[in-house]
Amino acid sequence: MLSIENLQASVEDKAILKGLNLSVGAGEVHAIMGPNGAGKSTLSNVMGGRPGYEATGGSVTLGGVDLLELEPEERAYAGLFLAFQYPVELPGVSNMEFLKTAVEANCEHRGIEAPNTAAFLKAAREACAQVNLSPDFLKRGVNEGFSGGERKRNEILQMIMLQPKLCVLDETDSGLDIDALQVVADGVNSLRGADRSFVVITHYQRLLDYIVPDFVHVLSDGKIIKSGGSELALELEKNGYGWIEQEVA
Amino acid sequence: MSESVERINERLASDYEAGFVTEVENDSLPPGLDEDTVRAISARKKEPEWLLEWRLKAFAKWKTLTEPEWAHVNYQKIDFQALSYYSAPKGQGDGPKSLDEVDPEILRTYEKLGIPLHEQKRLAGVVAVDVVFDSVSIHTTFKDTLAEAGVIFCPISEAVQSHPELVKQYLGTVVPISDNFYACLNSAVFSDGSFVFIPKGVTCPMELSTYFRINAMNTGQFERTLIIAEEGASVSYLEGCTAPMRDENQLHAAVVELVALDDAKIKYSTVQNWYMGDEQGRGGVYNFVTKRGVCKGRNSHISWTQVETGSAITWKYPSVVLRGDNSVGEFYSVALTRGRQQADTGTKMIHMGKNTKSTIISKGISAANSENCYRGLVRMAPTAEGARNFTQCDSLLIGDTCGAHTFPYIESRNNSAVIEHEASTSKVSDDQLFLCQQRGLDPEKAVSMIVNGFCKEVFRELPMEFAVEAGKLLEISLEGSVG
Ligand SMILES: Nc1ncnc2c1ncn2[C@@H]1O[C@H](COP(=O)(O)OP(=O)(O)O)[C@@H](O)[C@H]1O
Ligand SMILES: [Mg+2]
Numbered sequence: 228m229l230s231i232e233n234l235q236a237s238v239e240d241k242a243i244l245k246g247l248n249l250s251v252g253a254g255e256v257h258a259i260m261g262p263n264g265a266g267k268s269t270l271s272n273v274m275g276g277r278p279g280y281e282a283t284g285g286s287v288t289l290g291g292v293d294l295l296e297l298e299p300e301e302r303a304y305a306g307l308f309l310a311f312q313y314p315v316e317l318p319g320v321s322n323m324e325f326l327k328t329a330v331e332a333n334c335e336h337r338g339i340e341a342p343n344t345a346a347f348l349k350a351a352r353e354a355c356a357q358v359n360l361s362p363d364f365l366k367r368g369v370n371e372g373f374s375g376g377e378r379k380r381n382e383i384l385q386m387i388m389l390q391p392k393l394c395v396l397d398e399t400d401s402g403l404d405i406d407a408l409q410v411v412a413d414g415v416n417s418l419r420g421a422d423r424s425f426v427v428i429t430h431y432q433r434l435l436d437y438i439v440p441d442f443v444h445v446l447s448d449g450k451i452i453k454s455g456g457s458e459l460a461l462e463l464e465k466n467g468y469g470w471i472e473q474e475v476a
Numbered sequence: 477m478s479e480s481v482e483r484i485n486e487r488l489a490s491d492y493e494a495g496f497v498t499e500v501e502n503d504s505l506p507p508g509l510d511e512d513t514v515r516a517i518s519a520r521k522k523e524p525e526w527l528l529e530w531r532l533k534a535f536a537k538w539k540t541l542t543e544p545e546w547a548h549v550n551y552q553k554i555d556f557q558a559l560s561y562y563s564a565p566k567g568q569g570d571g572p573k574s575l576d577e578v579d580p581e582i583l584r585t586y587e588k589l590g591i592p593l594h595e596q597k598r599l600a601g602v603v604a605v606d607v608v609f610d611s612v613s614i615h616t617t618f619k620d621t622l623a624e625a626g627v628i629f630c631p632i633s634e635a636v637q638s639h640p641e642l643v644k645q646y647l648g649t650v651v652p653i654s655d656n657f658y659a660c661l662n663s664a665v666f667s668d669g670s671f672v673f674i675p676k677g678v679t680c681p682m683e684l685s686t687y688f689r690i691n692a693m694n695t696g697q698f699e700r701t702l703i704i705a706e707e708g709a710s711v712s713y714l715e716g717c718t719a720p721m722r723d724e725n726q727l728h729a730a731v732v733e734l735v736a737l738d739d740a741k742i743k744y745s746t747v748q749n750w751y752m753g754d755e756q757g758r759g760g761v762y763n764f765v766t767k768r769g770v771c772k773g774r775n776s777h778i779s780w781t782q783v784e785t786g787s788a789i790t791w792k793y794p795s796v797v798l799r800g801d802n803s804v805g806e807f808y809s810v811a812l813t814r815g816r817q818q819a820d821t822g823t824k825m826i827h828m829g830k831n832t833k834s835t836i837i838s839k840g841i842s843a844a845n846s847e848n849c850y851r852g853l854v855r856m857a858p859t860a861e862g863a864r865n866f867t868q869c870d871s872l873l874i875g876d877t878c879g880a881h882t883f884p885y886i887e888s889r890n891n892s893a894v895i896e897h898e899a900s901t902s903k904v905s906d907d908q909l910f911l912c913q914q915r916g917l918d919p920e921k922a923v924s925m926i927v928n929g930f931c932k933e934v935f936r937e938l939p940m941e942f943a944v945e946a947g948k949l950l951e952i953s954l955e956g957s958v959g
Pocket of ligand 2: 267268269312398
């Protein structure tokens, strides 16, 4: 599904990713953990094509499509979804209108028929219920005046509506209490399936109690330095990152 | 500047859909302006002597005035002798016709512009339309239906003939002849515009609208509109404007006067999309306009809503004089500038009556190399006991080569008056654009959505179908030319 080979990337001419390899199969959930400043968010931004994050070498392909060649919105059409660490506000732009426009754009470019208004509304309301947001949030401006937890749930709402192939969640757990964490995890788990993969970026093991990964990778100084099964996360929780970094060095 | 904004920049094509020229033969006055020009216009319109006198008085005054220079706009001084002051399509000069008599070329023009001239073709949301082509009104729809309700809606040149006493009573009472340079010029040479009279207690049964089009080259359009709502009457009126793409500048110097008596309500909405000129700043309409309403009666209400996307230069301050106690004035404005457009626009709220209330919501959006300026005056007279004003003035910048300026003027001479002012300047941020793009919106769609969101409080004030129009217009404007 996703194949990242020898990815190098820099921000403001500073090398951040230094030869990163990652392969995610269809239906798999991979967790990426690592110390602050390791380059986790950079990885997500480079995959999404955020301006200012420049891939200087290597490749990222999703379902055989070379993402690095594409505009950000074309990467979305290819099936990529990023749940942001800090979702921004779009004042005055109703959540409903935003979702509808996004769903229609994605359907159009993926060559599938967009739902009619009634079907869309029904789906949107169901998705709201799923992430435990009142349907009133559909009428409000995108993230406008939302609490941190509401913003994260709104991200999952968008994820549910857009039916991506690959979801990258960047620290979606940060700032969430246990209840909200459960809601977010339930949303993700409900989307798990044979043809959808996840890359879950997190600093803490906690989230992985709720979203159990198939693989765990440790990202440090722009590279994956260790990979393992879900038990690796527990080990990291107990012993921190230092021992691996030493082991590798 | 972000890559996304650059991408928008690259698509600097000027797709101004209303930019075509209609090929018609014109009956025009030769360029030039003197007393004879004024007499010739008056004669063409077969005006009564008192109106000619009025025009001549204005012209004499105008000769003593100089062009104002205080606005935050730059342009080559206008050569008033190089303009033609009257242009009418041949055979249309004698005022409105039945549709069979209107030149088919002109009918096609309005068809292309999407303006409904056939009454029966209009389905939901009935709107009566007066269409002004250069210096004359071509046709007014639904006149009979309106007449049954006692409403007079006709070209002002016709009202001069059919209701001279009303025109005489109100013309120039809100914007006096000597008000300012352009208003004075307008008083001397005004061509056509709409006249609306809503008698006592009548709620106008449909939206009224006037559609202005400047077609002829080197011609000034001097619209004159007068709207009167008697005691307890109410009306909602909308004007729309377009002009062909021409390399020369065209001048639109309008005067609009509104009079609201006791308990009357006038809602005046504008969607202004005059040609803005090309990327180098060649051509485009100079939109120098004086719009003012007087809340003459108690509890009267005047509301201006404007969506300004066109014109090379806009110089316009729709204002309300709040004379009657408890009267209400409102100004809701969206002004979008792009390319090399310059807009200096805002309002004046003059509080005189007790417990008068005004609200000003201004949304300025600047893109590319444009300059967007809000200029507003709130004045509380000594008599304005308990008056209140709330002003909110927001600017949104797209890219970093444009300018936004805010000049609020406040004069309070009554201690019990309350004036609140809020202002903000923001940019369409890279983070916002990226969020939209990541969800599958292309940058143009993303910007237009963000801008529409920014303008929501103003669009909400427009009559429903025009709100949709305005949203679309912003989208089209941004598509071709934001950057
Ligand atoms: N927009 C940016 N401008 C400058 N430096 C950045 C930017 N984004 C990330 N960096 C730098 O890149 C490195 C990796 O950051 P990041 O990817 O956010 O790490 P993580 O998400 O793993 O905490 C850090 O040194 C950070 O300072
Ligand atoms: Mg991070």
